[in-house]
Amino acid sequence: MAVDMGPRRDVPDLEDLSREQRIEAMVAWFFDNFEDPAELTPYESAEGGYQWIWGGPYNALEEIGDAFADFASDEEMQAAADEVESDGLHEWAPNHNRMIEVDEEDVEDVLPPLSERIAALRGQLDQLDEALVGLGQVAPQMGHNRPPEGMRLGLSDDDIREARDSVQDVRGELDKPDPLTNGDPAVLSRAEGRFRSLAIKVRQWAMAAGKLIAAGVAAQVGAELWDDPVALYHKLETIAGTLNHWSSFMQMLF
Missing domain, CATH: 1.20.120 (Four Helix Bundle (Hemerythrin (Met), subunit A))
Incomplete structure (x- = not known):
């Protein structure tokens, strides 16, 4: 078996939540779906740094905006993105928990012989x-x-x-x-x-x-x-x- 990156997790229901709870839910959703590339993304200094083989780099505001544009205000989404980036990281990789096993013949092997x-x-x-x-x-x-x-x-x-x-x-x-x-x-x-x-x-x-x-x-x-x-x-x-x-x-x- 090989591995591939699965889809994003479903967005949570923000209805009837307070502003703080809505922001917290969006932040939690983001970290369910994305992570620091240092977790798993291959890094090759000779090739310019991270090799985004699973997709990326992803931007917090863009991803939160795509997921929650119909459910949250611009101000709330910006606040959630600011919280995500509060440690200074601005480029994100897919969360490795989204990895799924697939048949070898269905994917191109990412490793050389x-x-x-x-x-x-x-x-x-x-x-x-x-x-x-x-x-x-x-x-x-x-x-x-x-x-x-x-x-x-x-x-x-x-x-x-x-x-x-x-x-x-x-x-x-x-x-x-x-x-x-x-x-x-x-x-x-x-x-x-x-x-x-x-x-x-x-x-x-x-x-x-x-x-x-x-x-x-x-x-x-x-x-x-x-x-x-x-x-x-x-x-x-x-x-x-x-x-x-x-x-x-x-x-x-x-």
Whole structure:
């Protein structure tokens, strides 16, 4: 089975609600249907940022207006959109809860063949290792002088060291003759686990720090430190996904 993005959820009934309740209902409807692209949308810095494979970017006022134009006033819809964007985010992706399973033959596969993804790993690992070196320099700075809670990166030297060790391990697997059929599932699975664990921590920091930056609370953190963790998160997830499929393929051979 494959996945596709399902339709928007039905709009709620606004009749007999107060102004505040109507705005609250529209905001809730929006977040039922749309989300921060950092949740799931692929990110490729070399391709200009987010790859909107599920549609988007979507604008809060436009989507709320399309859904509620017959049921709410312009002022109420604007207030709802302002509430949605209160954290500073203005581009939205479809909510991943709308994903539905469909037959493989009904959709075009969004991923290239595994052999091509494995071939791309070496360059991705080089980029990842470079990012990890930079992150190792950033992490201590994010924890000193009692920074705001959201600015504490939460990564240890061991996290970064283990991730870099796994970069080397996977490079070793790529150096084998015909790596597609000769990879070590244990090595691949260990690397996948480390990369996903690191991705979770980076994503948590990136989302929290982004809100602080948008609010002007953390002006000392420049755009580069914000962009890099976001790109790093998606790089980690991309590599981990390839390792997962590679390991599964190897286990099917035996």
